[in-house]
Amino acid sequence: MKCIKQSTQLKNIYIEGFPIGFSDEQLFNLFKKYGKILSCTITRNNEGISKGFGFCCYEQEASANVAITEMKGKMIGERNLIVDYAVNKVTKQQSKCIRLKTTPPLLDILQITNQYQQSQKFPTKFNLQFLSKLSPDQQKQYIGEFLYMKISAIDGHNAEKITGMILELDISVLLVMLMDDSLLKQRILDAQRLISTDGKGK
Structure with missing residues (x-):
């Protein structure tokens, strides 16, 4: 292959x-x-x-x-x-079709998000250049802070738990969610269903 x-x-x-x-x-x-x-x-x-x-x-x-x-x-x-x-790069274990760079440099991040930037924008104060200098874990933490603000406006009670669940996704998918509220809302609904199902099972 x-x-x-x-x-x-x-x-x-x-x-x-x-x-x-x-x-x-x-x-x-x-x-x-x-x-x-x-x-x-x-x-x-x-x-x-x-x-x-x-x-x-x-x-x-x-x-x-x-x-x-x-x-x-x-x-x-x-x-x-x-x-x-496809707008993101994943590990060889996740997809044998794409070569990997562990921490996306600024150019790669801009390429990932370019097709969305015509009609969508990142939250105020979100800094792509700063993001590109962080390690993968730090990138998720930084993105998570902005996602949490969006999620808490929709489901304040479960915001912390939902944010943690969504942060399991790849960084490039998280970036798209920061710009596309419809995708984020769908993920929130999925997380709410899982939380509800888990609660009923206890």
Whole structure:
């Protein structure tokens, strides 16, 4: 299996919104009709639990384009799929399609967020240049402070717990959430459901 370079990101798509119990094979089967797939993986935490999003890398850019057009917004279970070109870099374990840089430099962060900046903006006082100089853990802590303010305005009672759950996601996904309130609200709803389910089980 070949690894694609960053210059061919248009072959790699980001997928979010499928059921939490989905397997890599199920995600593959959902997207295989659009073209030859080189890699299809769901991102998971250290315990093997799905983080709710994954990546599908096609051999041809045209296949990725058709997949996005056909599958974006499609209802799977109780949610609409979010499907777009991949905007983040992940580890080789998470996706064999993309080469990794451990701490994204400023240029990479700007590339990650560029497509959103035309219509969306970061919160006031959020500093991308400062973020790029931090370690991965410090980056999450910095982003978490801004996410917490947004989350507490929606669910003050569970804000701390929800923020912690959302910070399990990759840094680049968190950056997009800072700019896109609709994505953040969907994640908050998912977290609230998990908290509610956990509470009923006790």
